[in-house]
Amino acid sequence: MNVGRPQLIARMALLGLMTVIVQVSAVSQVQVFGVNADLLPLVIAAAGLLAGSVPGAVLGFCTGLFLDLALVQTVGLSSLLYVTVGYWAGRLRELRDPQGAVLPIAVGAAATAVAIIGFSLMQFLLGVDAPVSVLLVREILATIALNALIAAPVHALVRRWLMPALPEDPRRRRRRAYTTGGLSPLSRA
Amino acid sequence: MYDKTVRRRRAVLGLLLASSLILLTLYFGESAGGGLHSVQRGVLQVVSPIQEGASRALKPFRDLFGWVGDTLDAKGQVKNLRAERDQLRAQAIAGVAATRENQKLKALMRLEDSAGLTAANPVRARVIGQDPSLWFTQIEINKGTDDGLREGQPVVTGEGLIGRVSSAASGTAIVTLISDHTTNVGARVNESSGITGVVQVEAGRPDDLVLSYTKRSDVVTPGQTIVTSGTMSRSDRLSSPFPPDIPIGRVTRVDEPGTDNQLPHVQPFADLRRLEFVDVLTKQINGNRPKGTP
Numbered sequence: 381m382n383v384g385r386p387q388l389i390a391r392m393a394l395l396g397l398m399t400v401i402v403q404v405s406a407v408s409q410v411q412v413f414g415v416n417a418d419l420l421p422l423v424i425a426a427a428g429l430l431a432g433s434v435p436g437a438v439l440g441f442c443t444g445l446f447l448d449l450a451l452v453q454t455v456g457l458s459s460l461l462y463v464t465v466g467y468w469a470g471r472l473r474e475l476r477d478p479q480g481a482v483l484p485i486a487v488g489a490a491a492t493a494v495a496i497i498g499f500s501l502m503q504f505l506l507g508v509d510a511p512v513s514v515l516l517v518r519e520i521l522a523t524i525a526l527n528a529l530i531a532a533p534v535h536a537l538v539r540r541w542l543m544p545a546l547p548e549d550p551r552r553r554r555r556r557a558y559t560t561g562g563l564s565p566l567s568r569a
Numbered sequence: 570m571y572d573k574t575v576r577r578r579r580a581v582l583g584l585l586l587a588s589s590l591i592l593l594t595l596y597f598g599e600s601a602g603g604g605l606h607s608v609q610r611g612v613l614q615v616v617s618p619i620q621e622g623a624s625r626a627l628k629p630f631r632d633l634f635g636w637v638g639d640t641l642d643a644k645g646q647v648k649n650l651r652a653e654r655d656q657l658r659a660q661a662i663a664g665v666a667a668t669r670e671n672q673k674l675k676a677l678m679r680l681e682d683s684a685g686l687t688a689a690n691p692v693r694a695r696v697i698g699q700d701p702s703l704w705f706t707q708i709e710i711n712k713g714t715d716d717g718l719r720e721g722q723p724v725v726t727g728e729g730l731i732g733r734v735s736s737a738a739s740g741t742a743i744v745t746l747i748s749d750h751t752t753n754v755g756a757r758v759n760e761s762s763g764i765t766g767v768v769q770v771e772a773g774r775p776d777d778l779v780l781s782y783t784k785r786s787d788v789v790t791p792g793q794t795i796v797t798s799g800t801m802s803r804s805d806r807l808s809s810p811f812p813p814d815i816p817i818g819r820v821t822r823v824d825e826p827g828t829d830n831q832l833p834h835v836q837p838f839a840d841l842r843r844l845e846f847v848d849v850l851t852k853q854i855n856g857n858r859p860k861g862t863p
Binding site for chain 1: 577578581582585586588589590591592593594595596597605608609610612613616619620623624627630631634635638696697698699700701702707709735736743750771777842843
């Protein structure tokens with residue numbers, strides 16, 4: 381068990397709690413281009429990307445459950461979707477360890493798409509017997525675009541918040557190795 | 570070691586997914602008084618003071634973004650509003666004459682004066698939370714059963730009807746908006762008392778309401794206003810939760826007019842995405858029947 385684990389759990393719990401409160405109390409009531417931003421998939425995906433698949437999935441489950449309970453929605457629906465988002469983002473980091481400035485934007489847009497389209501599909505499956513309309517598709521696309529715009533700053537904030545508790549950061553580890561006289565992978569070869 | 574990590578990761582994922590599905594199944598299987606619903610009410614009660622504080626604290630942030638959005642929207646709305654202003658001015662002039670005539674008739678016929686909504690004992694509440702999903706079907710308000718709120722009570726703003734209370738705890742309540750697919754509102758065309766129907770959300774279009782169940786012979790035209798019909802039945806079992814004559818919206822277009830499938834589309838008067846204060850009508854008058862009905 382890592383020494384930083386309790387601190388990571390505490391920071392992630394606070395992150396999930398604050399995200400739901402800010403989303404419900406403020407962000408959901410602000411319209412930009414006719415839609416609302418949705419911080420939850422961005423924050424959960426960013427946490428998964430930084431902390432790994434298991435912390436990402438657990439954060440997704442707990443945040444989704446809290447959202448469903450706080451808004452008197454169908455319990456389990458948001459948890460199911462956000463578990464998928466958090467786990468997927470974490471696996472992306474574990475398998476590929478992708479780098480690049482556009483990564484948070486791409487991951488944020490994909491996470492939003494999974495969450496919104498999944499939520500809409502589940503809504504239809506659970507009783508809204510309706511065809512998908514052009515308006516709905518337009519709103520989904522607009523929300524994904526808006527979330528993609530704010531994904532980078534949200535990722536930076538999540539990173540800043542979780543950084544002290546993260547066991548290791550691949551990029552930081554590599555940078556430290558070069559700057560402190562360690563051999564680069566090329567020179568090793 | 571690697572196998573152990575993989576097994577643990579898969580086990581955690583499986584556990585979380587299974588928990589979500591079990592919760593989903595249990596929630597659908599239980600009644601409104603079941604365990605999960607009770608937990609929801611408990612959480613609502615605990616979280617609502619925090620949300621109310623956050624809502625107040627974050628108001629400047631909302632206002633700032635609202636101001637930017639309003640400025641962008643305003644330009645496009647000027648033309649439409651000018652046309653509407655001219656139309657309303659003409660209606661207002663006609664309305665003054667009609668009001669005078671109405672007052673004379675009332676005096677002549679010794680009818681009781683209109684009770685209005687103040688008689689329905691409205692309780693003013695602040696919106697402290699809103700559903701973050703695209704379906705925007707619920708809001709949370711800072712008044713609850715301690716203030717006289719009960720499930721099913723209608724909720725209005727200055728513009729008109731917005732929904733009804735779907736869940737209430739002691740200091741907070743959830744309002745399901747008229748844009749929710751479960752909400753059906755008995756309604757009529759204000760300009761023609763004989764045309765009635767049910768206002769519902771159009772399938773797959775959460776911000777477009779429709780007036781369903783109109784007859785082939787009902788002539789509905791764009792621009793007409795839709796108001797609640799109240800209770801039409803003499804039986805109390807079929808009473809409407811909404812008082813009569815509350816404005817709902819304006820007809821924007823009619824699909825397949827003059828047929829059995831005609832479908833008037835209704836644009837709500839209230840902006841359901843930007844609600845700050847609402848009134849909950851806590852008292853039912855005459856079973857929500859229109860005035861003059863026994």
